[in-house]
Amino acid sequence: MIAPVSSIHDTKGLLETLPTLSLDVPDYVLLPTSNARCAKAEIFVKEGDHVYLGQLIGQRDGGFFKQPIHSSVSGTVEGYEEHYHRSGKKVSFLRVKNDHKDEWDPSLKPRSDEEIAALTRADFVKILEENAMVGLGGSSFPTYVKFNNDKKIEWILINAIECEPYITADIRLMNEELEKVIEGMKYLQIAFDCKKVLICIKKKHKSLINMYREFLRRYEGSGIEVCPVGNFYPQGWEIAMIKSALGIDVPSGHLPSEYGIANFNVSTVWGIYEAVKLNRSVVERRISVTGDGIRFPSNFRVRIGTPLPLLLEKCGGYTHPDKDKVFILGGPMMGASLPSDDCIITKTVTSVLVFDYVPQEEGPCIRCGSCVYSCPTHLEPKQIMDAVKAFDKERIKALNPLRCIECGLCSYVCTSHIRVTDYIRRAKMFAKTK
Amino acid sequence: MSFIKETSPHIHRKDSLARMLIDVLIALAPVSITALVVYGLAAFRNLSISVAVMMLSEFVFVLIMNRIPYDGTKHTLKEQFLHGCKGYRIHHALAPIVSGVIFALIMPVETDPAYIVYLALILGSLFGIVIGKLVFGGTGQNIFNPAAAGMVFAKLCFGSKYVYVSNSYVNAVTTGGTVLSNLTNTSSSLVGRYANIGDISALDMFLGRIPGVLGEGFKFAILLGLVYLLLRRAADWRVLVSYLGGYAVLMAIAGIFIVTKVTGVNFGQWMLFSLLTGGLLFGATYMLTDPVTMPINAPGRVMYGLLAAGLTVIIRLFGALPEGVAFSILLCNLAAPAFDHYTYSGNAFTKKKLIFIASMCAVFVLAICLGLGFQEAAL
Numbered sequence: 063m064i065a066p067v068s069s070i071h072d073t074k075g076l077l078e079t080l081p082t083l084s085l086d087v088p089d090y091v092l093l094p095t096s097n098a099r100c101a102k103a104e105i106f107v108k109e110g111d112h113v114y115l116g117q118l119i120g121q122r123d124g125g126f127f128k129q130p131i132h133s134s135v136s137g138t139v140e141g142y143e144e145h146y147h148r149s150g151k152k153v154s155f156l157r158v159k160n161d162h163k164d165e166w167d168p169s170l171k172p173r174s175d176e177e178i179a180a181l182t183r184a185d186f187v188k189i190l191e192e193n194a195m196v197g198l199g200g201s202s203f204p205t206y207v208k209f210n211n212d213k214k215i216e217w218i219l220i221n222a223i224e225c226e227p228y229i230t231a232d233i234r235l236m237n238e239e240l241e242k243v244i245e246g247m248k249y250l251q252i253a254f255d256c257k258k259v260l261i262c263i264k265k266k267h268k269s270l271i272n273m274y275r276e277f278l279r280r281y282e283g284s285g286i287e288v289c290p291v292g293n294f295y296p297q298g299w300e301i302a303m304i305k306s307a308l309g310i311d312v313p314s315g316h317l318p319s320e321y322g323i324a325n326f327n328v329s330t331v332w333g334i335y336e337a338v339k340l341n342r343s344v345v346e347r348r349i350s351v352t353g354d355g356i357r358f359p360s361n362f363r364v365r366i367g368t369p370l371p372l373l374l375e376k377c378g379g380y381t382h383p384d385k386d387k388v389f390i391l392g393g394p395m396m397g398a399s400l401p402s403d404d405c406i407i408t409k410t411v412t413s414v415l416v417f418d419y420v421p422q423e424e425g426p427c428i429r430c431g432s433c434v435y436s437c438p439t440h441l442e443p444k445q446i447m448d449a450v451k452a453f454d455k456e457r458i459k460a461l462n463p464l465r466c467i468e469c470g471l472c473s474y475v476c477t478s479h480i481r482v483t484d485y486i487r488r489a490k491m492f493a494k495t496k
Numbered sequence: 497m498s499f500i501k502e503t504s505p506h507i508h509r510k511d512s513l514a515r516m517l518i519d520v521l522i523a524l525a526p527v528s529i530t531a532l533v534v535y536g537l538a539a540f541r542n543l544s545i546s547v548a549v550m551m552l553s554e555f556v557f558v559l560i561m562n563r564i565p566y567d568g569t570k571h572t573l574k575e576q577f578l579h580g581c582k583g584y585r586i587h588h589a590l591a592p593i594v595s596g597v598i599f600a601l602i603m604p605v606e607t608d609p610a611y612i613v614y615l616a617l618i619l620g621s622l623f624g625i626v627i628g629k630l631v632f633g634g635t636g637q638n639i640f641n642p643a644a645a646g647m648v649f650a651k652l653c654f655g656s657k658y659v660y661v662s663n664s665y666v667n668a669v670t671t672g673g674t675v676l677s678n679l680t681n682t683s684s685s686l687v688g689r690y691a692n693i694g695d696i697s698a699l700d701m702f703l704g705r706i707p708g709v710l711g712e713g714f715k716f717a718i719l720l721g722l723v724y725l726l727l728r729r730a731a732d733w734r735v736l737v738s739y740l741g742g743y744a745v746l747m748a749i750a751g752i753f754i755v756t757k758v759t760g761v762n763f764g765q766w767m768l769f770s771l772l773t774g775g776l777l778f779g780a781t782y783m784l785t786d787p788v789t790m791p792i793n794a795p796g797r798v799m800y801g802l803l804a805a806g807l808t809v810i811i812r813l814f815g816a817l818p819e820g821v822a823f824s825i826l827l828c829n830l831a832a833p834a835f836d837h838y839t840y841s842g843n844a845f846t847k848k849k850l851i852f853i854a855s856m857c858a859v860f861v862l863a864i865c866l867g868l869g870f871q872e873a874a875l
Contacts, residue, residue: 063509063511063515063516063728063729063730064729064730064731064732064787065729067509070507227507380497383497384497385497386497386498386499386500387497387498387499387500388499388500388502388506389499390504390506392504394504394505394506394507395504395505395506395507396504396505397504397506398504399499399500399501399502399503399504399506400499400501401499401501402499403499415506417506417507419500422508423585425512425513425585425587425636426513426587426634426635426636426637427636428513428516428635428636428787428788429636429787429788429790429792430516430787431732431787431792431793431794431797434792434793434794434843435794435843437843440842440843440844442792442793442841442842442843444792445792445836445838445841449838457838460838460839461838468504470504470505471505473504473505473508474505474507474508474509475509475511476508476509477511477512477513477516478512478513478636479508479512481503483503483504483505484503487503
């Protein structure tokens with residue numbers, strides 16, 4: 063088929079309407095001491111110490127920024143264990159035993175509305191940094207960095223697109239935490255001193271759009287509006303979202319804030335509400351567990367640090383135990399597959415997907431051009447692949463693979479089932495070296 | 497149960513190379529069936545010879561490419577053969593079938609003397625698949641369209657022996673040759689030879705009731721295939737639009753000269769004549785849209801179609817050979833990598849590319865005006 067991909071069948075199905083299940087708080091949680099962005103960590107507690115829920119227990123060091131670690135249960139510290147992290151590497155986790163009392167750290171005081179109204183952008187930076195807010199859409203980029211500049215912001219875009227197929231966690235959050243999400247947006251308005259907030263939702267989620275339009279009538283004059291955007295993938299990519307919502311083209315290598323735009327994932331907005339209003343860090347999040355390898359696909363509210371096998375048990379385990387599986391953390395287009403299901407839920411795990419493994423043989427490329435037509439960054443994946451095969455560094459650099467966002471569309475559309483995205487990743491490595 | 501580690505993305509569009517090749521075969525079905533009905537056993541013979549030769553060549557190629565790697569021991573021929581067969585995939589069968597059917601459809605039904613037809617078919621398809629495709633590395637690597645390469649080779653070797661048969665369906669409106677090849681005999685003037693084109697009914701041309709090669713006359717069947725290919729998106733519409741559009745516009749410009757200089761020919765007759773004769777529609781549908789031999793980005797494909805259109809028009813109007821389609825496709829195949837060069841390739845229609853497209857059109861228009869403008873009017 064010689065055609066760009068118009069929209070990926072999103073297979074969200076009934077999961078979109080199924081209410082989120084709450085998973086019991088497990089007997090112990092595991093907190094990562096390092097992650098993809100922070101290699102080192104400093105732990106303030108030692109074995110046998112009692113910790114409160116939400117207490118600061120350590121700090122990860124990511125070079126130019128620090129990331130505090132908070133306990134997601136109250137209980138005692140038990141030591142370290144090795145498990146798989148979302149990034150696909152084995153890292154050391156701090157094990158905290160749960161006393162099932164859920165005592166919040168008494169030093170954390172909720173803020174009143176008057177206090178919040180008086181906050182400045184610098185205060186927000188401090189609050190979010192202390193509460194270790196990161197992009198909950200999966201980027202794990204520290205949120206305070208987006209506040210930590212003095213650029214004039216004219217538009218705040220809320221990314222509620224969830225363009226990856228299968229995942230429905232954000233949609234359920236939008237449905238169930240309506241008020242908190244909108245409160246979070248009002249805090250953003252205070253922080254950036256900017257009235258215009260657009261909630262970007264896919265056009266096909268009509269019920270969600272109608273629900274928000276109806277609910278926003280209560281906030282007349284607040285400047286918050288719903289903005290239906292396209293159904294295609296990768297609409298959730300910030301540059302594509304800005305283009306669809308505002309018509310502004312942000313060239314690659316530039317930040318949206320240079321164009322007066324701040325954008326946040328809807329889960330992050332919910333997290334900002336928790337951090338600003340209740341002065342708590344994120345201790346639980348929503349996760350979709352789905353895929354054809356899962357018996358009962360469902361959405362869950364889980365504590366950060368819950369071991370995944372508990373979640374899978376609640377889903378009824380795997381279907382077809384005799385078939386090999388692909389185990390993915392994140393979406394089917396960009397998520398990483400892990401060699402084991404022994405991993406831990408961190409703040410940035412948006413979903414768990416289990417597919418039956420279907421081996422696919424690569425055929426010869428017939429230059430159909432679907433990858434070229436589909437690329438959202440206007441690259442030519444086939445040409446880059448040829449250059450990588452020829453080890454032609456000059457050609458690779460001229461084709462500019464660093465623009466690639468690794469959305470995975472070139473592999474998705476390939477008529478010959480070639481893993482084109484892998485070649486682009488290698489090209490990026492080539493292009494980065496001098 | 498174990499967990500397999502793979503790189504993202506983990507899902508895939510429901511599509512495959514085999515499916516795409518089968519689409520082309522389905523699109524070829526109407527023409528092939530019409531040819532079989534009209535020409536009977538001769539058509540079946542031609543189709544089966546060329547498909548068999550192409551499939552066999554590809555099979556031998558697979559055996560050669562999939563030898564047992566050197567490990568110090570000697571292997572028997574049987575082991576080598578079985579190992580080679582393991583590398584045989586479904587596209588190794590489908591791709592030569594497609595090429596073989598296309599090749600047979602653009603070859604004449606009979607020759608004089610009769611045995612030459614076997615020689616022409618076997619050597620032509622062998623040349624097409626081996627020199628046109630396999631020496632470059634097989635499916636996906638070829639520079640030339642195998643069918644076009646084979647057809648041009650056979651034409652150069654055996655062209656004078658071709659016979660265009662007529663039977664109860666096909667009327668011999670012209671004796672001895674195709675409509676296009678007979679033009680050269682009627683008048684030495686470039687415009688004068690079109691004096692009698694009004695005699696041939698457009699309906700006959702549309703239904704393929706004029707002498708010609710095996711398959712390219714049946715325009716109704718080709719159009720069916722074209723619609724199917726476009727619906728299934730197995731052909732890129734950009735090339736088709738730029739080729740057929742470019743051809744029609746350039747022929748319309750040529751038509752202005754023809755109509756003013758030749759009495760008894762009106763513009764509609766001229767346009768129908770140029771669009772419905774020869775292998776134009778067949779070549780556009782099945783040969784030009786072969787994705788392997790065309791540039792990979794949208795502007796490149798538009799330029800490729802335009803270049804092919806311009807060359808077809810120039811060969812038809814001024815060339816020594818009556819048929820321009822296969823030659824122009826082969827020449828454009830050569831130019832395709834030039835459109836893809838990394839220093840200026842890209843999928844966006846930039847201003848520079850639009851200027852280039854415009855200047856390409858200008859050159860072709862100029863060529864037609866210069867070529868036909870100084871021709872004296874025919875009586």
